[in-house]
Amino acid sequence: DAGVTQSPTHLIKTRGQQVTLRCSPKSGHDTVSWYQQALGQGPQFIFQYYEEEERQRGNFPDRFSGHQFPNYSSELNVNALLLGDSALYLCASSLANPVDTIYFGEGSWLTVV
Amino acid sequence: GQSLEQPSEVTAVEGAIVQINCTYQTSGFYGLSWYQQHDGGAPTFLSYNALDGLEETGRFSSFLSRSDSYGYLLLQELQMKDSASYFCAVPGGATNKLIFGTGTLLAVQP
Numbered sequence: 001d002a003g004v005t006q007s008p009t010h011l012i013k014t015r016g017q018q019v020t021l022r023c024s025p026k027s028g029h030d031t032v033s034w035y036q037q038a039l040g041q042g043p044q045f046i047f048q049y050y051e052e053e054e055r056q057r058g059n060f061p062d063r064f065s066g067h068q069f070p071n072y073s074s075e076l077n078v079n080a081l082l083l084g085d086s087a088l089y090l091c092a093s094s095l096a097n098p099v100d101t102i103y104f105g106e107g108s109w110l111t112v113v
Numbered sequence: 114g115q116s117l118e119q120p121s122e123v124t125a126v127e128g129a130i131v132q133i134n135c136t137y138q139t140s141g142f143y144g145l146s147w148y149q150q151h152d153g154g155a156p157t158f159l160s161y162n163a164l165d166g167l168e169e170t171g172r173f174s175s176f177l178s179r180s181d182s183y184g185y186l187l188l189q190e191l192q193m194k195d196s197a198s199y200f201c202a203v204p205g206g207a208t209n210k211l212i213f214g215t216g217t218l219l220a221v222q223p
Contacts (some may be wrong), residue, residue, distance in 0.1 A: 004155070033210060042164050042200050042213030043156065056210050088153055102209055104148075104155040 002027060004093050004105035012111045013081050021042060021076045021108045025093030029103070031055075032074040035090040037107070043090055049074050050096055077112075086112045115139045117201050117214030120205075124220045125191055133186045133217045135201035143204040145177050145184045146211070151197045159186070159199075196221045 005024045013019050021083035025032050031050045045058035049068035062078045072093075078085055088107040125131040135145065144163040148156040160166055160191045162177035162184060172206040188195055201214040 030205075031209065035211075037153070040216075042202075042216045043211070045205065045210050045212065047208055055122075056205075058210075090156070092211075097209075101158050102211060103158070106155045107153070109153075 004091055004103050005059050006089075006091050006105035006108050009106065010109045010111075011070045012113060015050075015081055015083060015112055016103060017081050017112075018077065019081060019110060021078075021089050021091075021110070022073065023076070023091030024073045025091075029093040029095055030072050031096050032068055032072065033092045033094075033102070034074070035092060036060070036088055037064075037088040038041050039087070046076070054069055068110045080110045083112050086110060115203070115205065117212065119201060119217045121200075121213045121215065123203045124130075126222050127191055129186065129191050130189045131191060131219065133188075133199050133201075133219065135184045135186075135214055137182050137184075137203055137214075139182075139203050139212075142179060142183070145175070145188045146202045147173075147175055148200045148202060148213075150200065150216075154161065156200065157163070164200050167194050181204060191221050193221050193223070195219060202214060 005011045033048040037043040047057040048055045065077045068074045072085040090107045091105045092102045094102045120136040146161045147159040150156040160175040167176045172189045177184040199217045205212045
C-alpha cells in the first residue's frame with residue numbers, strides 16, 4: 001500500500017517562472033492538503049482539496065493555486081516565483097473526517113534563484 | 114489568532130528521558146497532535162490527545178492539560194535515531210487542516 005507520493009523531489013526555478021508540484025494521496029484517502037515549510041520552521045497550511053474543490057485556504061496569495069483530479073491526486077501551482085517561495089512543499093492526505101490521522105509525503109524541495 | 118510555542122532546541126543523551134513542551138493559543142480546541150520530522154523529510158504522526166491526561170505509545174507518551182493550554186511529549190530510553198524535529202499541532206477548526214508549532218530540534222548524544 002503506497003503512502004503519499006510527491007514529485008519532483010527537488011527542483012530549481014528562476015524568479016518569475018511557474019512551477020507545478022504533484023501529489024498522489026494514500027490509497028483510500030479523498031482529502032489532500034498542501035503545506036509550505038521554510039527552513040527551520042513548522043509547515044504552514046496553503047490549502048485543502050476535497051471532492052475536486054478547494055475547501056479551505058491559508059494565508060497565501062493567489063499566485064498559489066491547486067487542483068484535485070477525480071482520482072484524488074492533486075497539483076500545486078505557483079506562478080511568478082519569488083525568492084521567498086524557496087521551501088519544502090509537503091502534501092498531506094487523509095479522509096475528510098477531522099479526527100483521522102493525516103499522512104505526509106516526503107515533500108518537494110523548491111529552490112528559486 | 115492561533116499560535117503554538119515550543120523550545121527551539123533540546124539536547125539529551127542516549128538512554129535518558131526528555132520532555133518537549135508546547136503551549137498553545139487557539140480559538141476553539143479540537144485536540145493536540147505531535148509529529149516527528151527527520152532532516153526535512155515527511156512529518157510522521159506520533160500521538161494525539163483530545164482529552165486531558167497521558168497517552169502512552171511505546172517509548173513515547175503525550176500529555177494534555179486543556180485548562181492550562183499546555184501539552185508535552187515525553188520520550189523515554191532515548192536512541193540516536195530519535196534525533197529529529199518534533200512539532201506539536203492543532204486542527205485549525207473542525208477540519209483536519211493543521212496548525213503547527215515552531216518545532217523543537219532534539220539532539221541525542223552518545
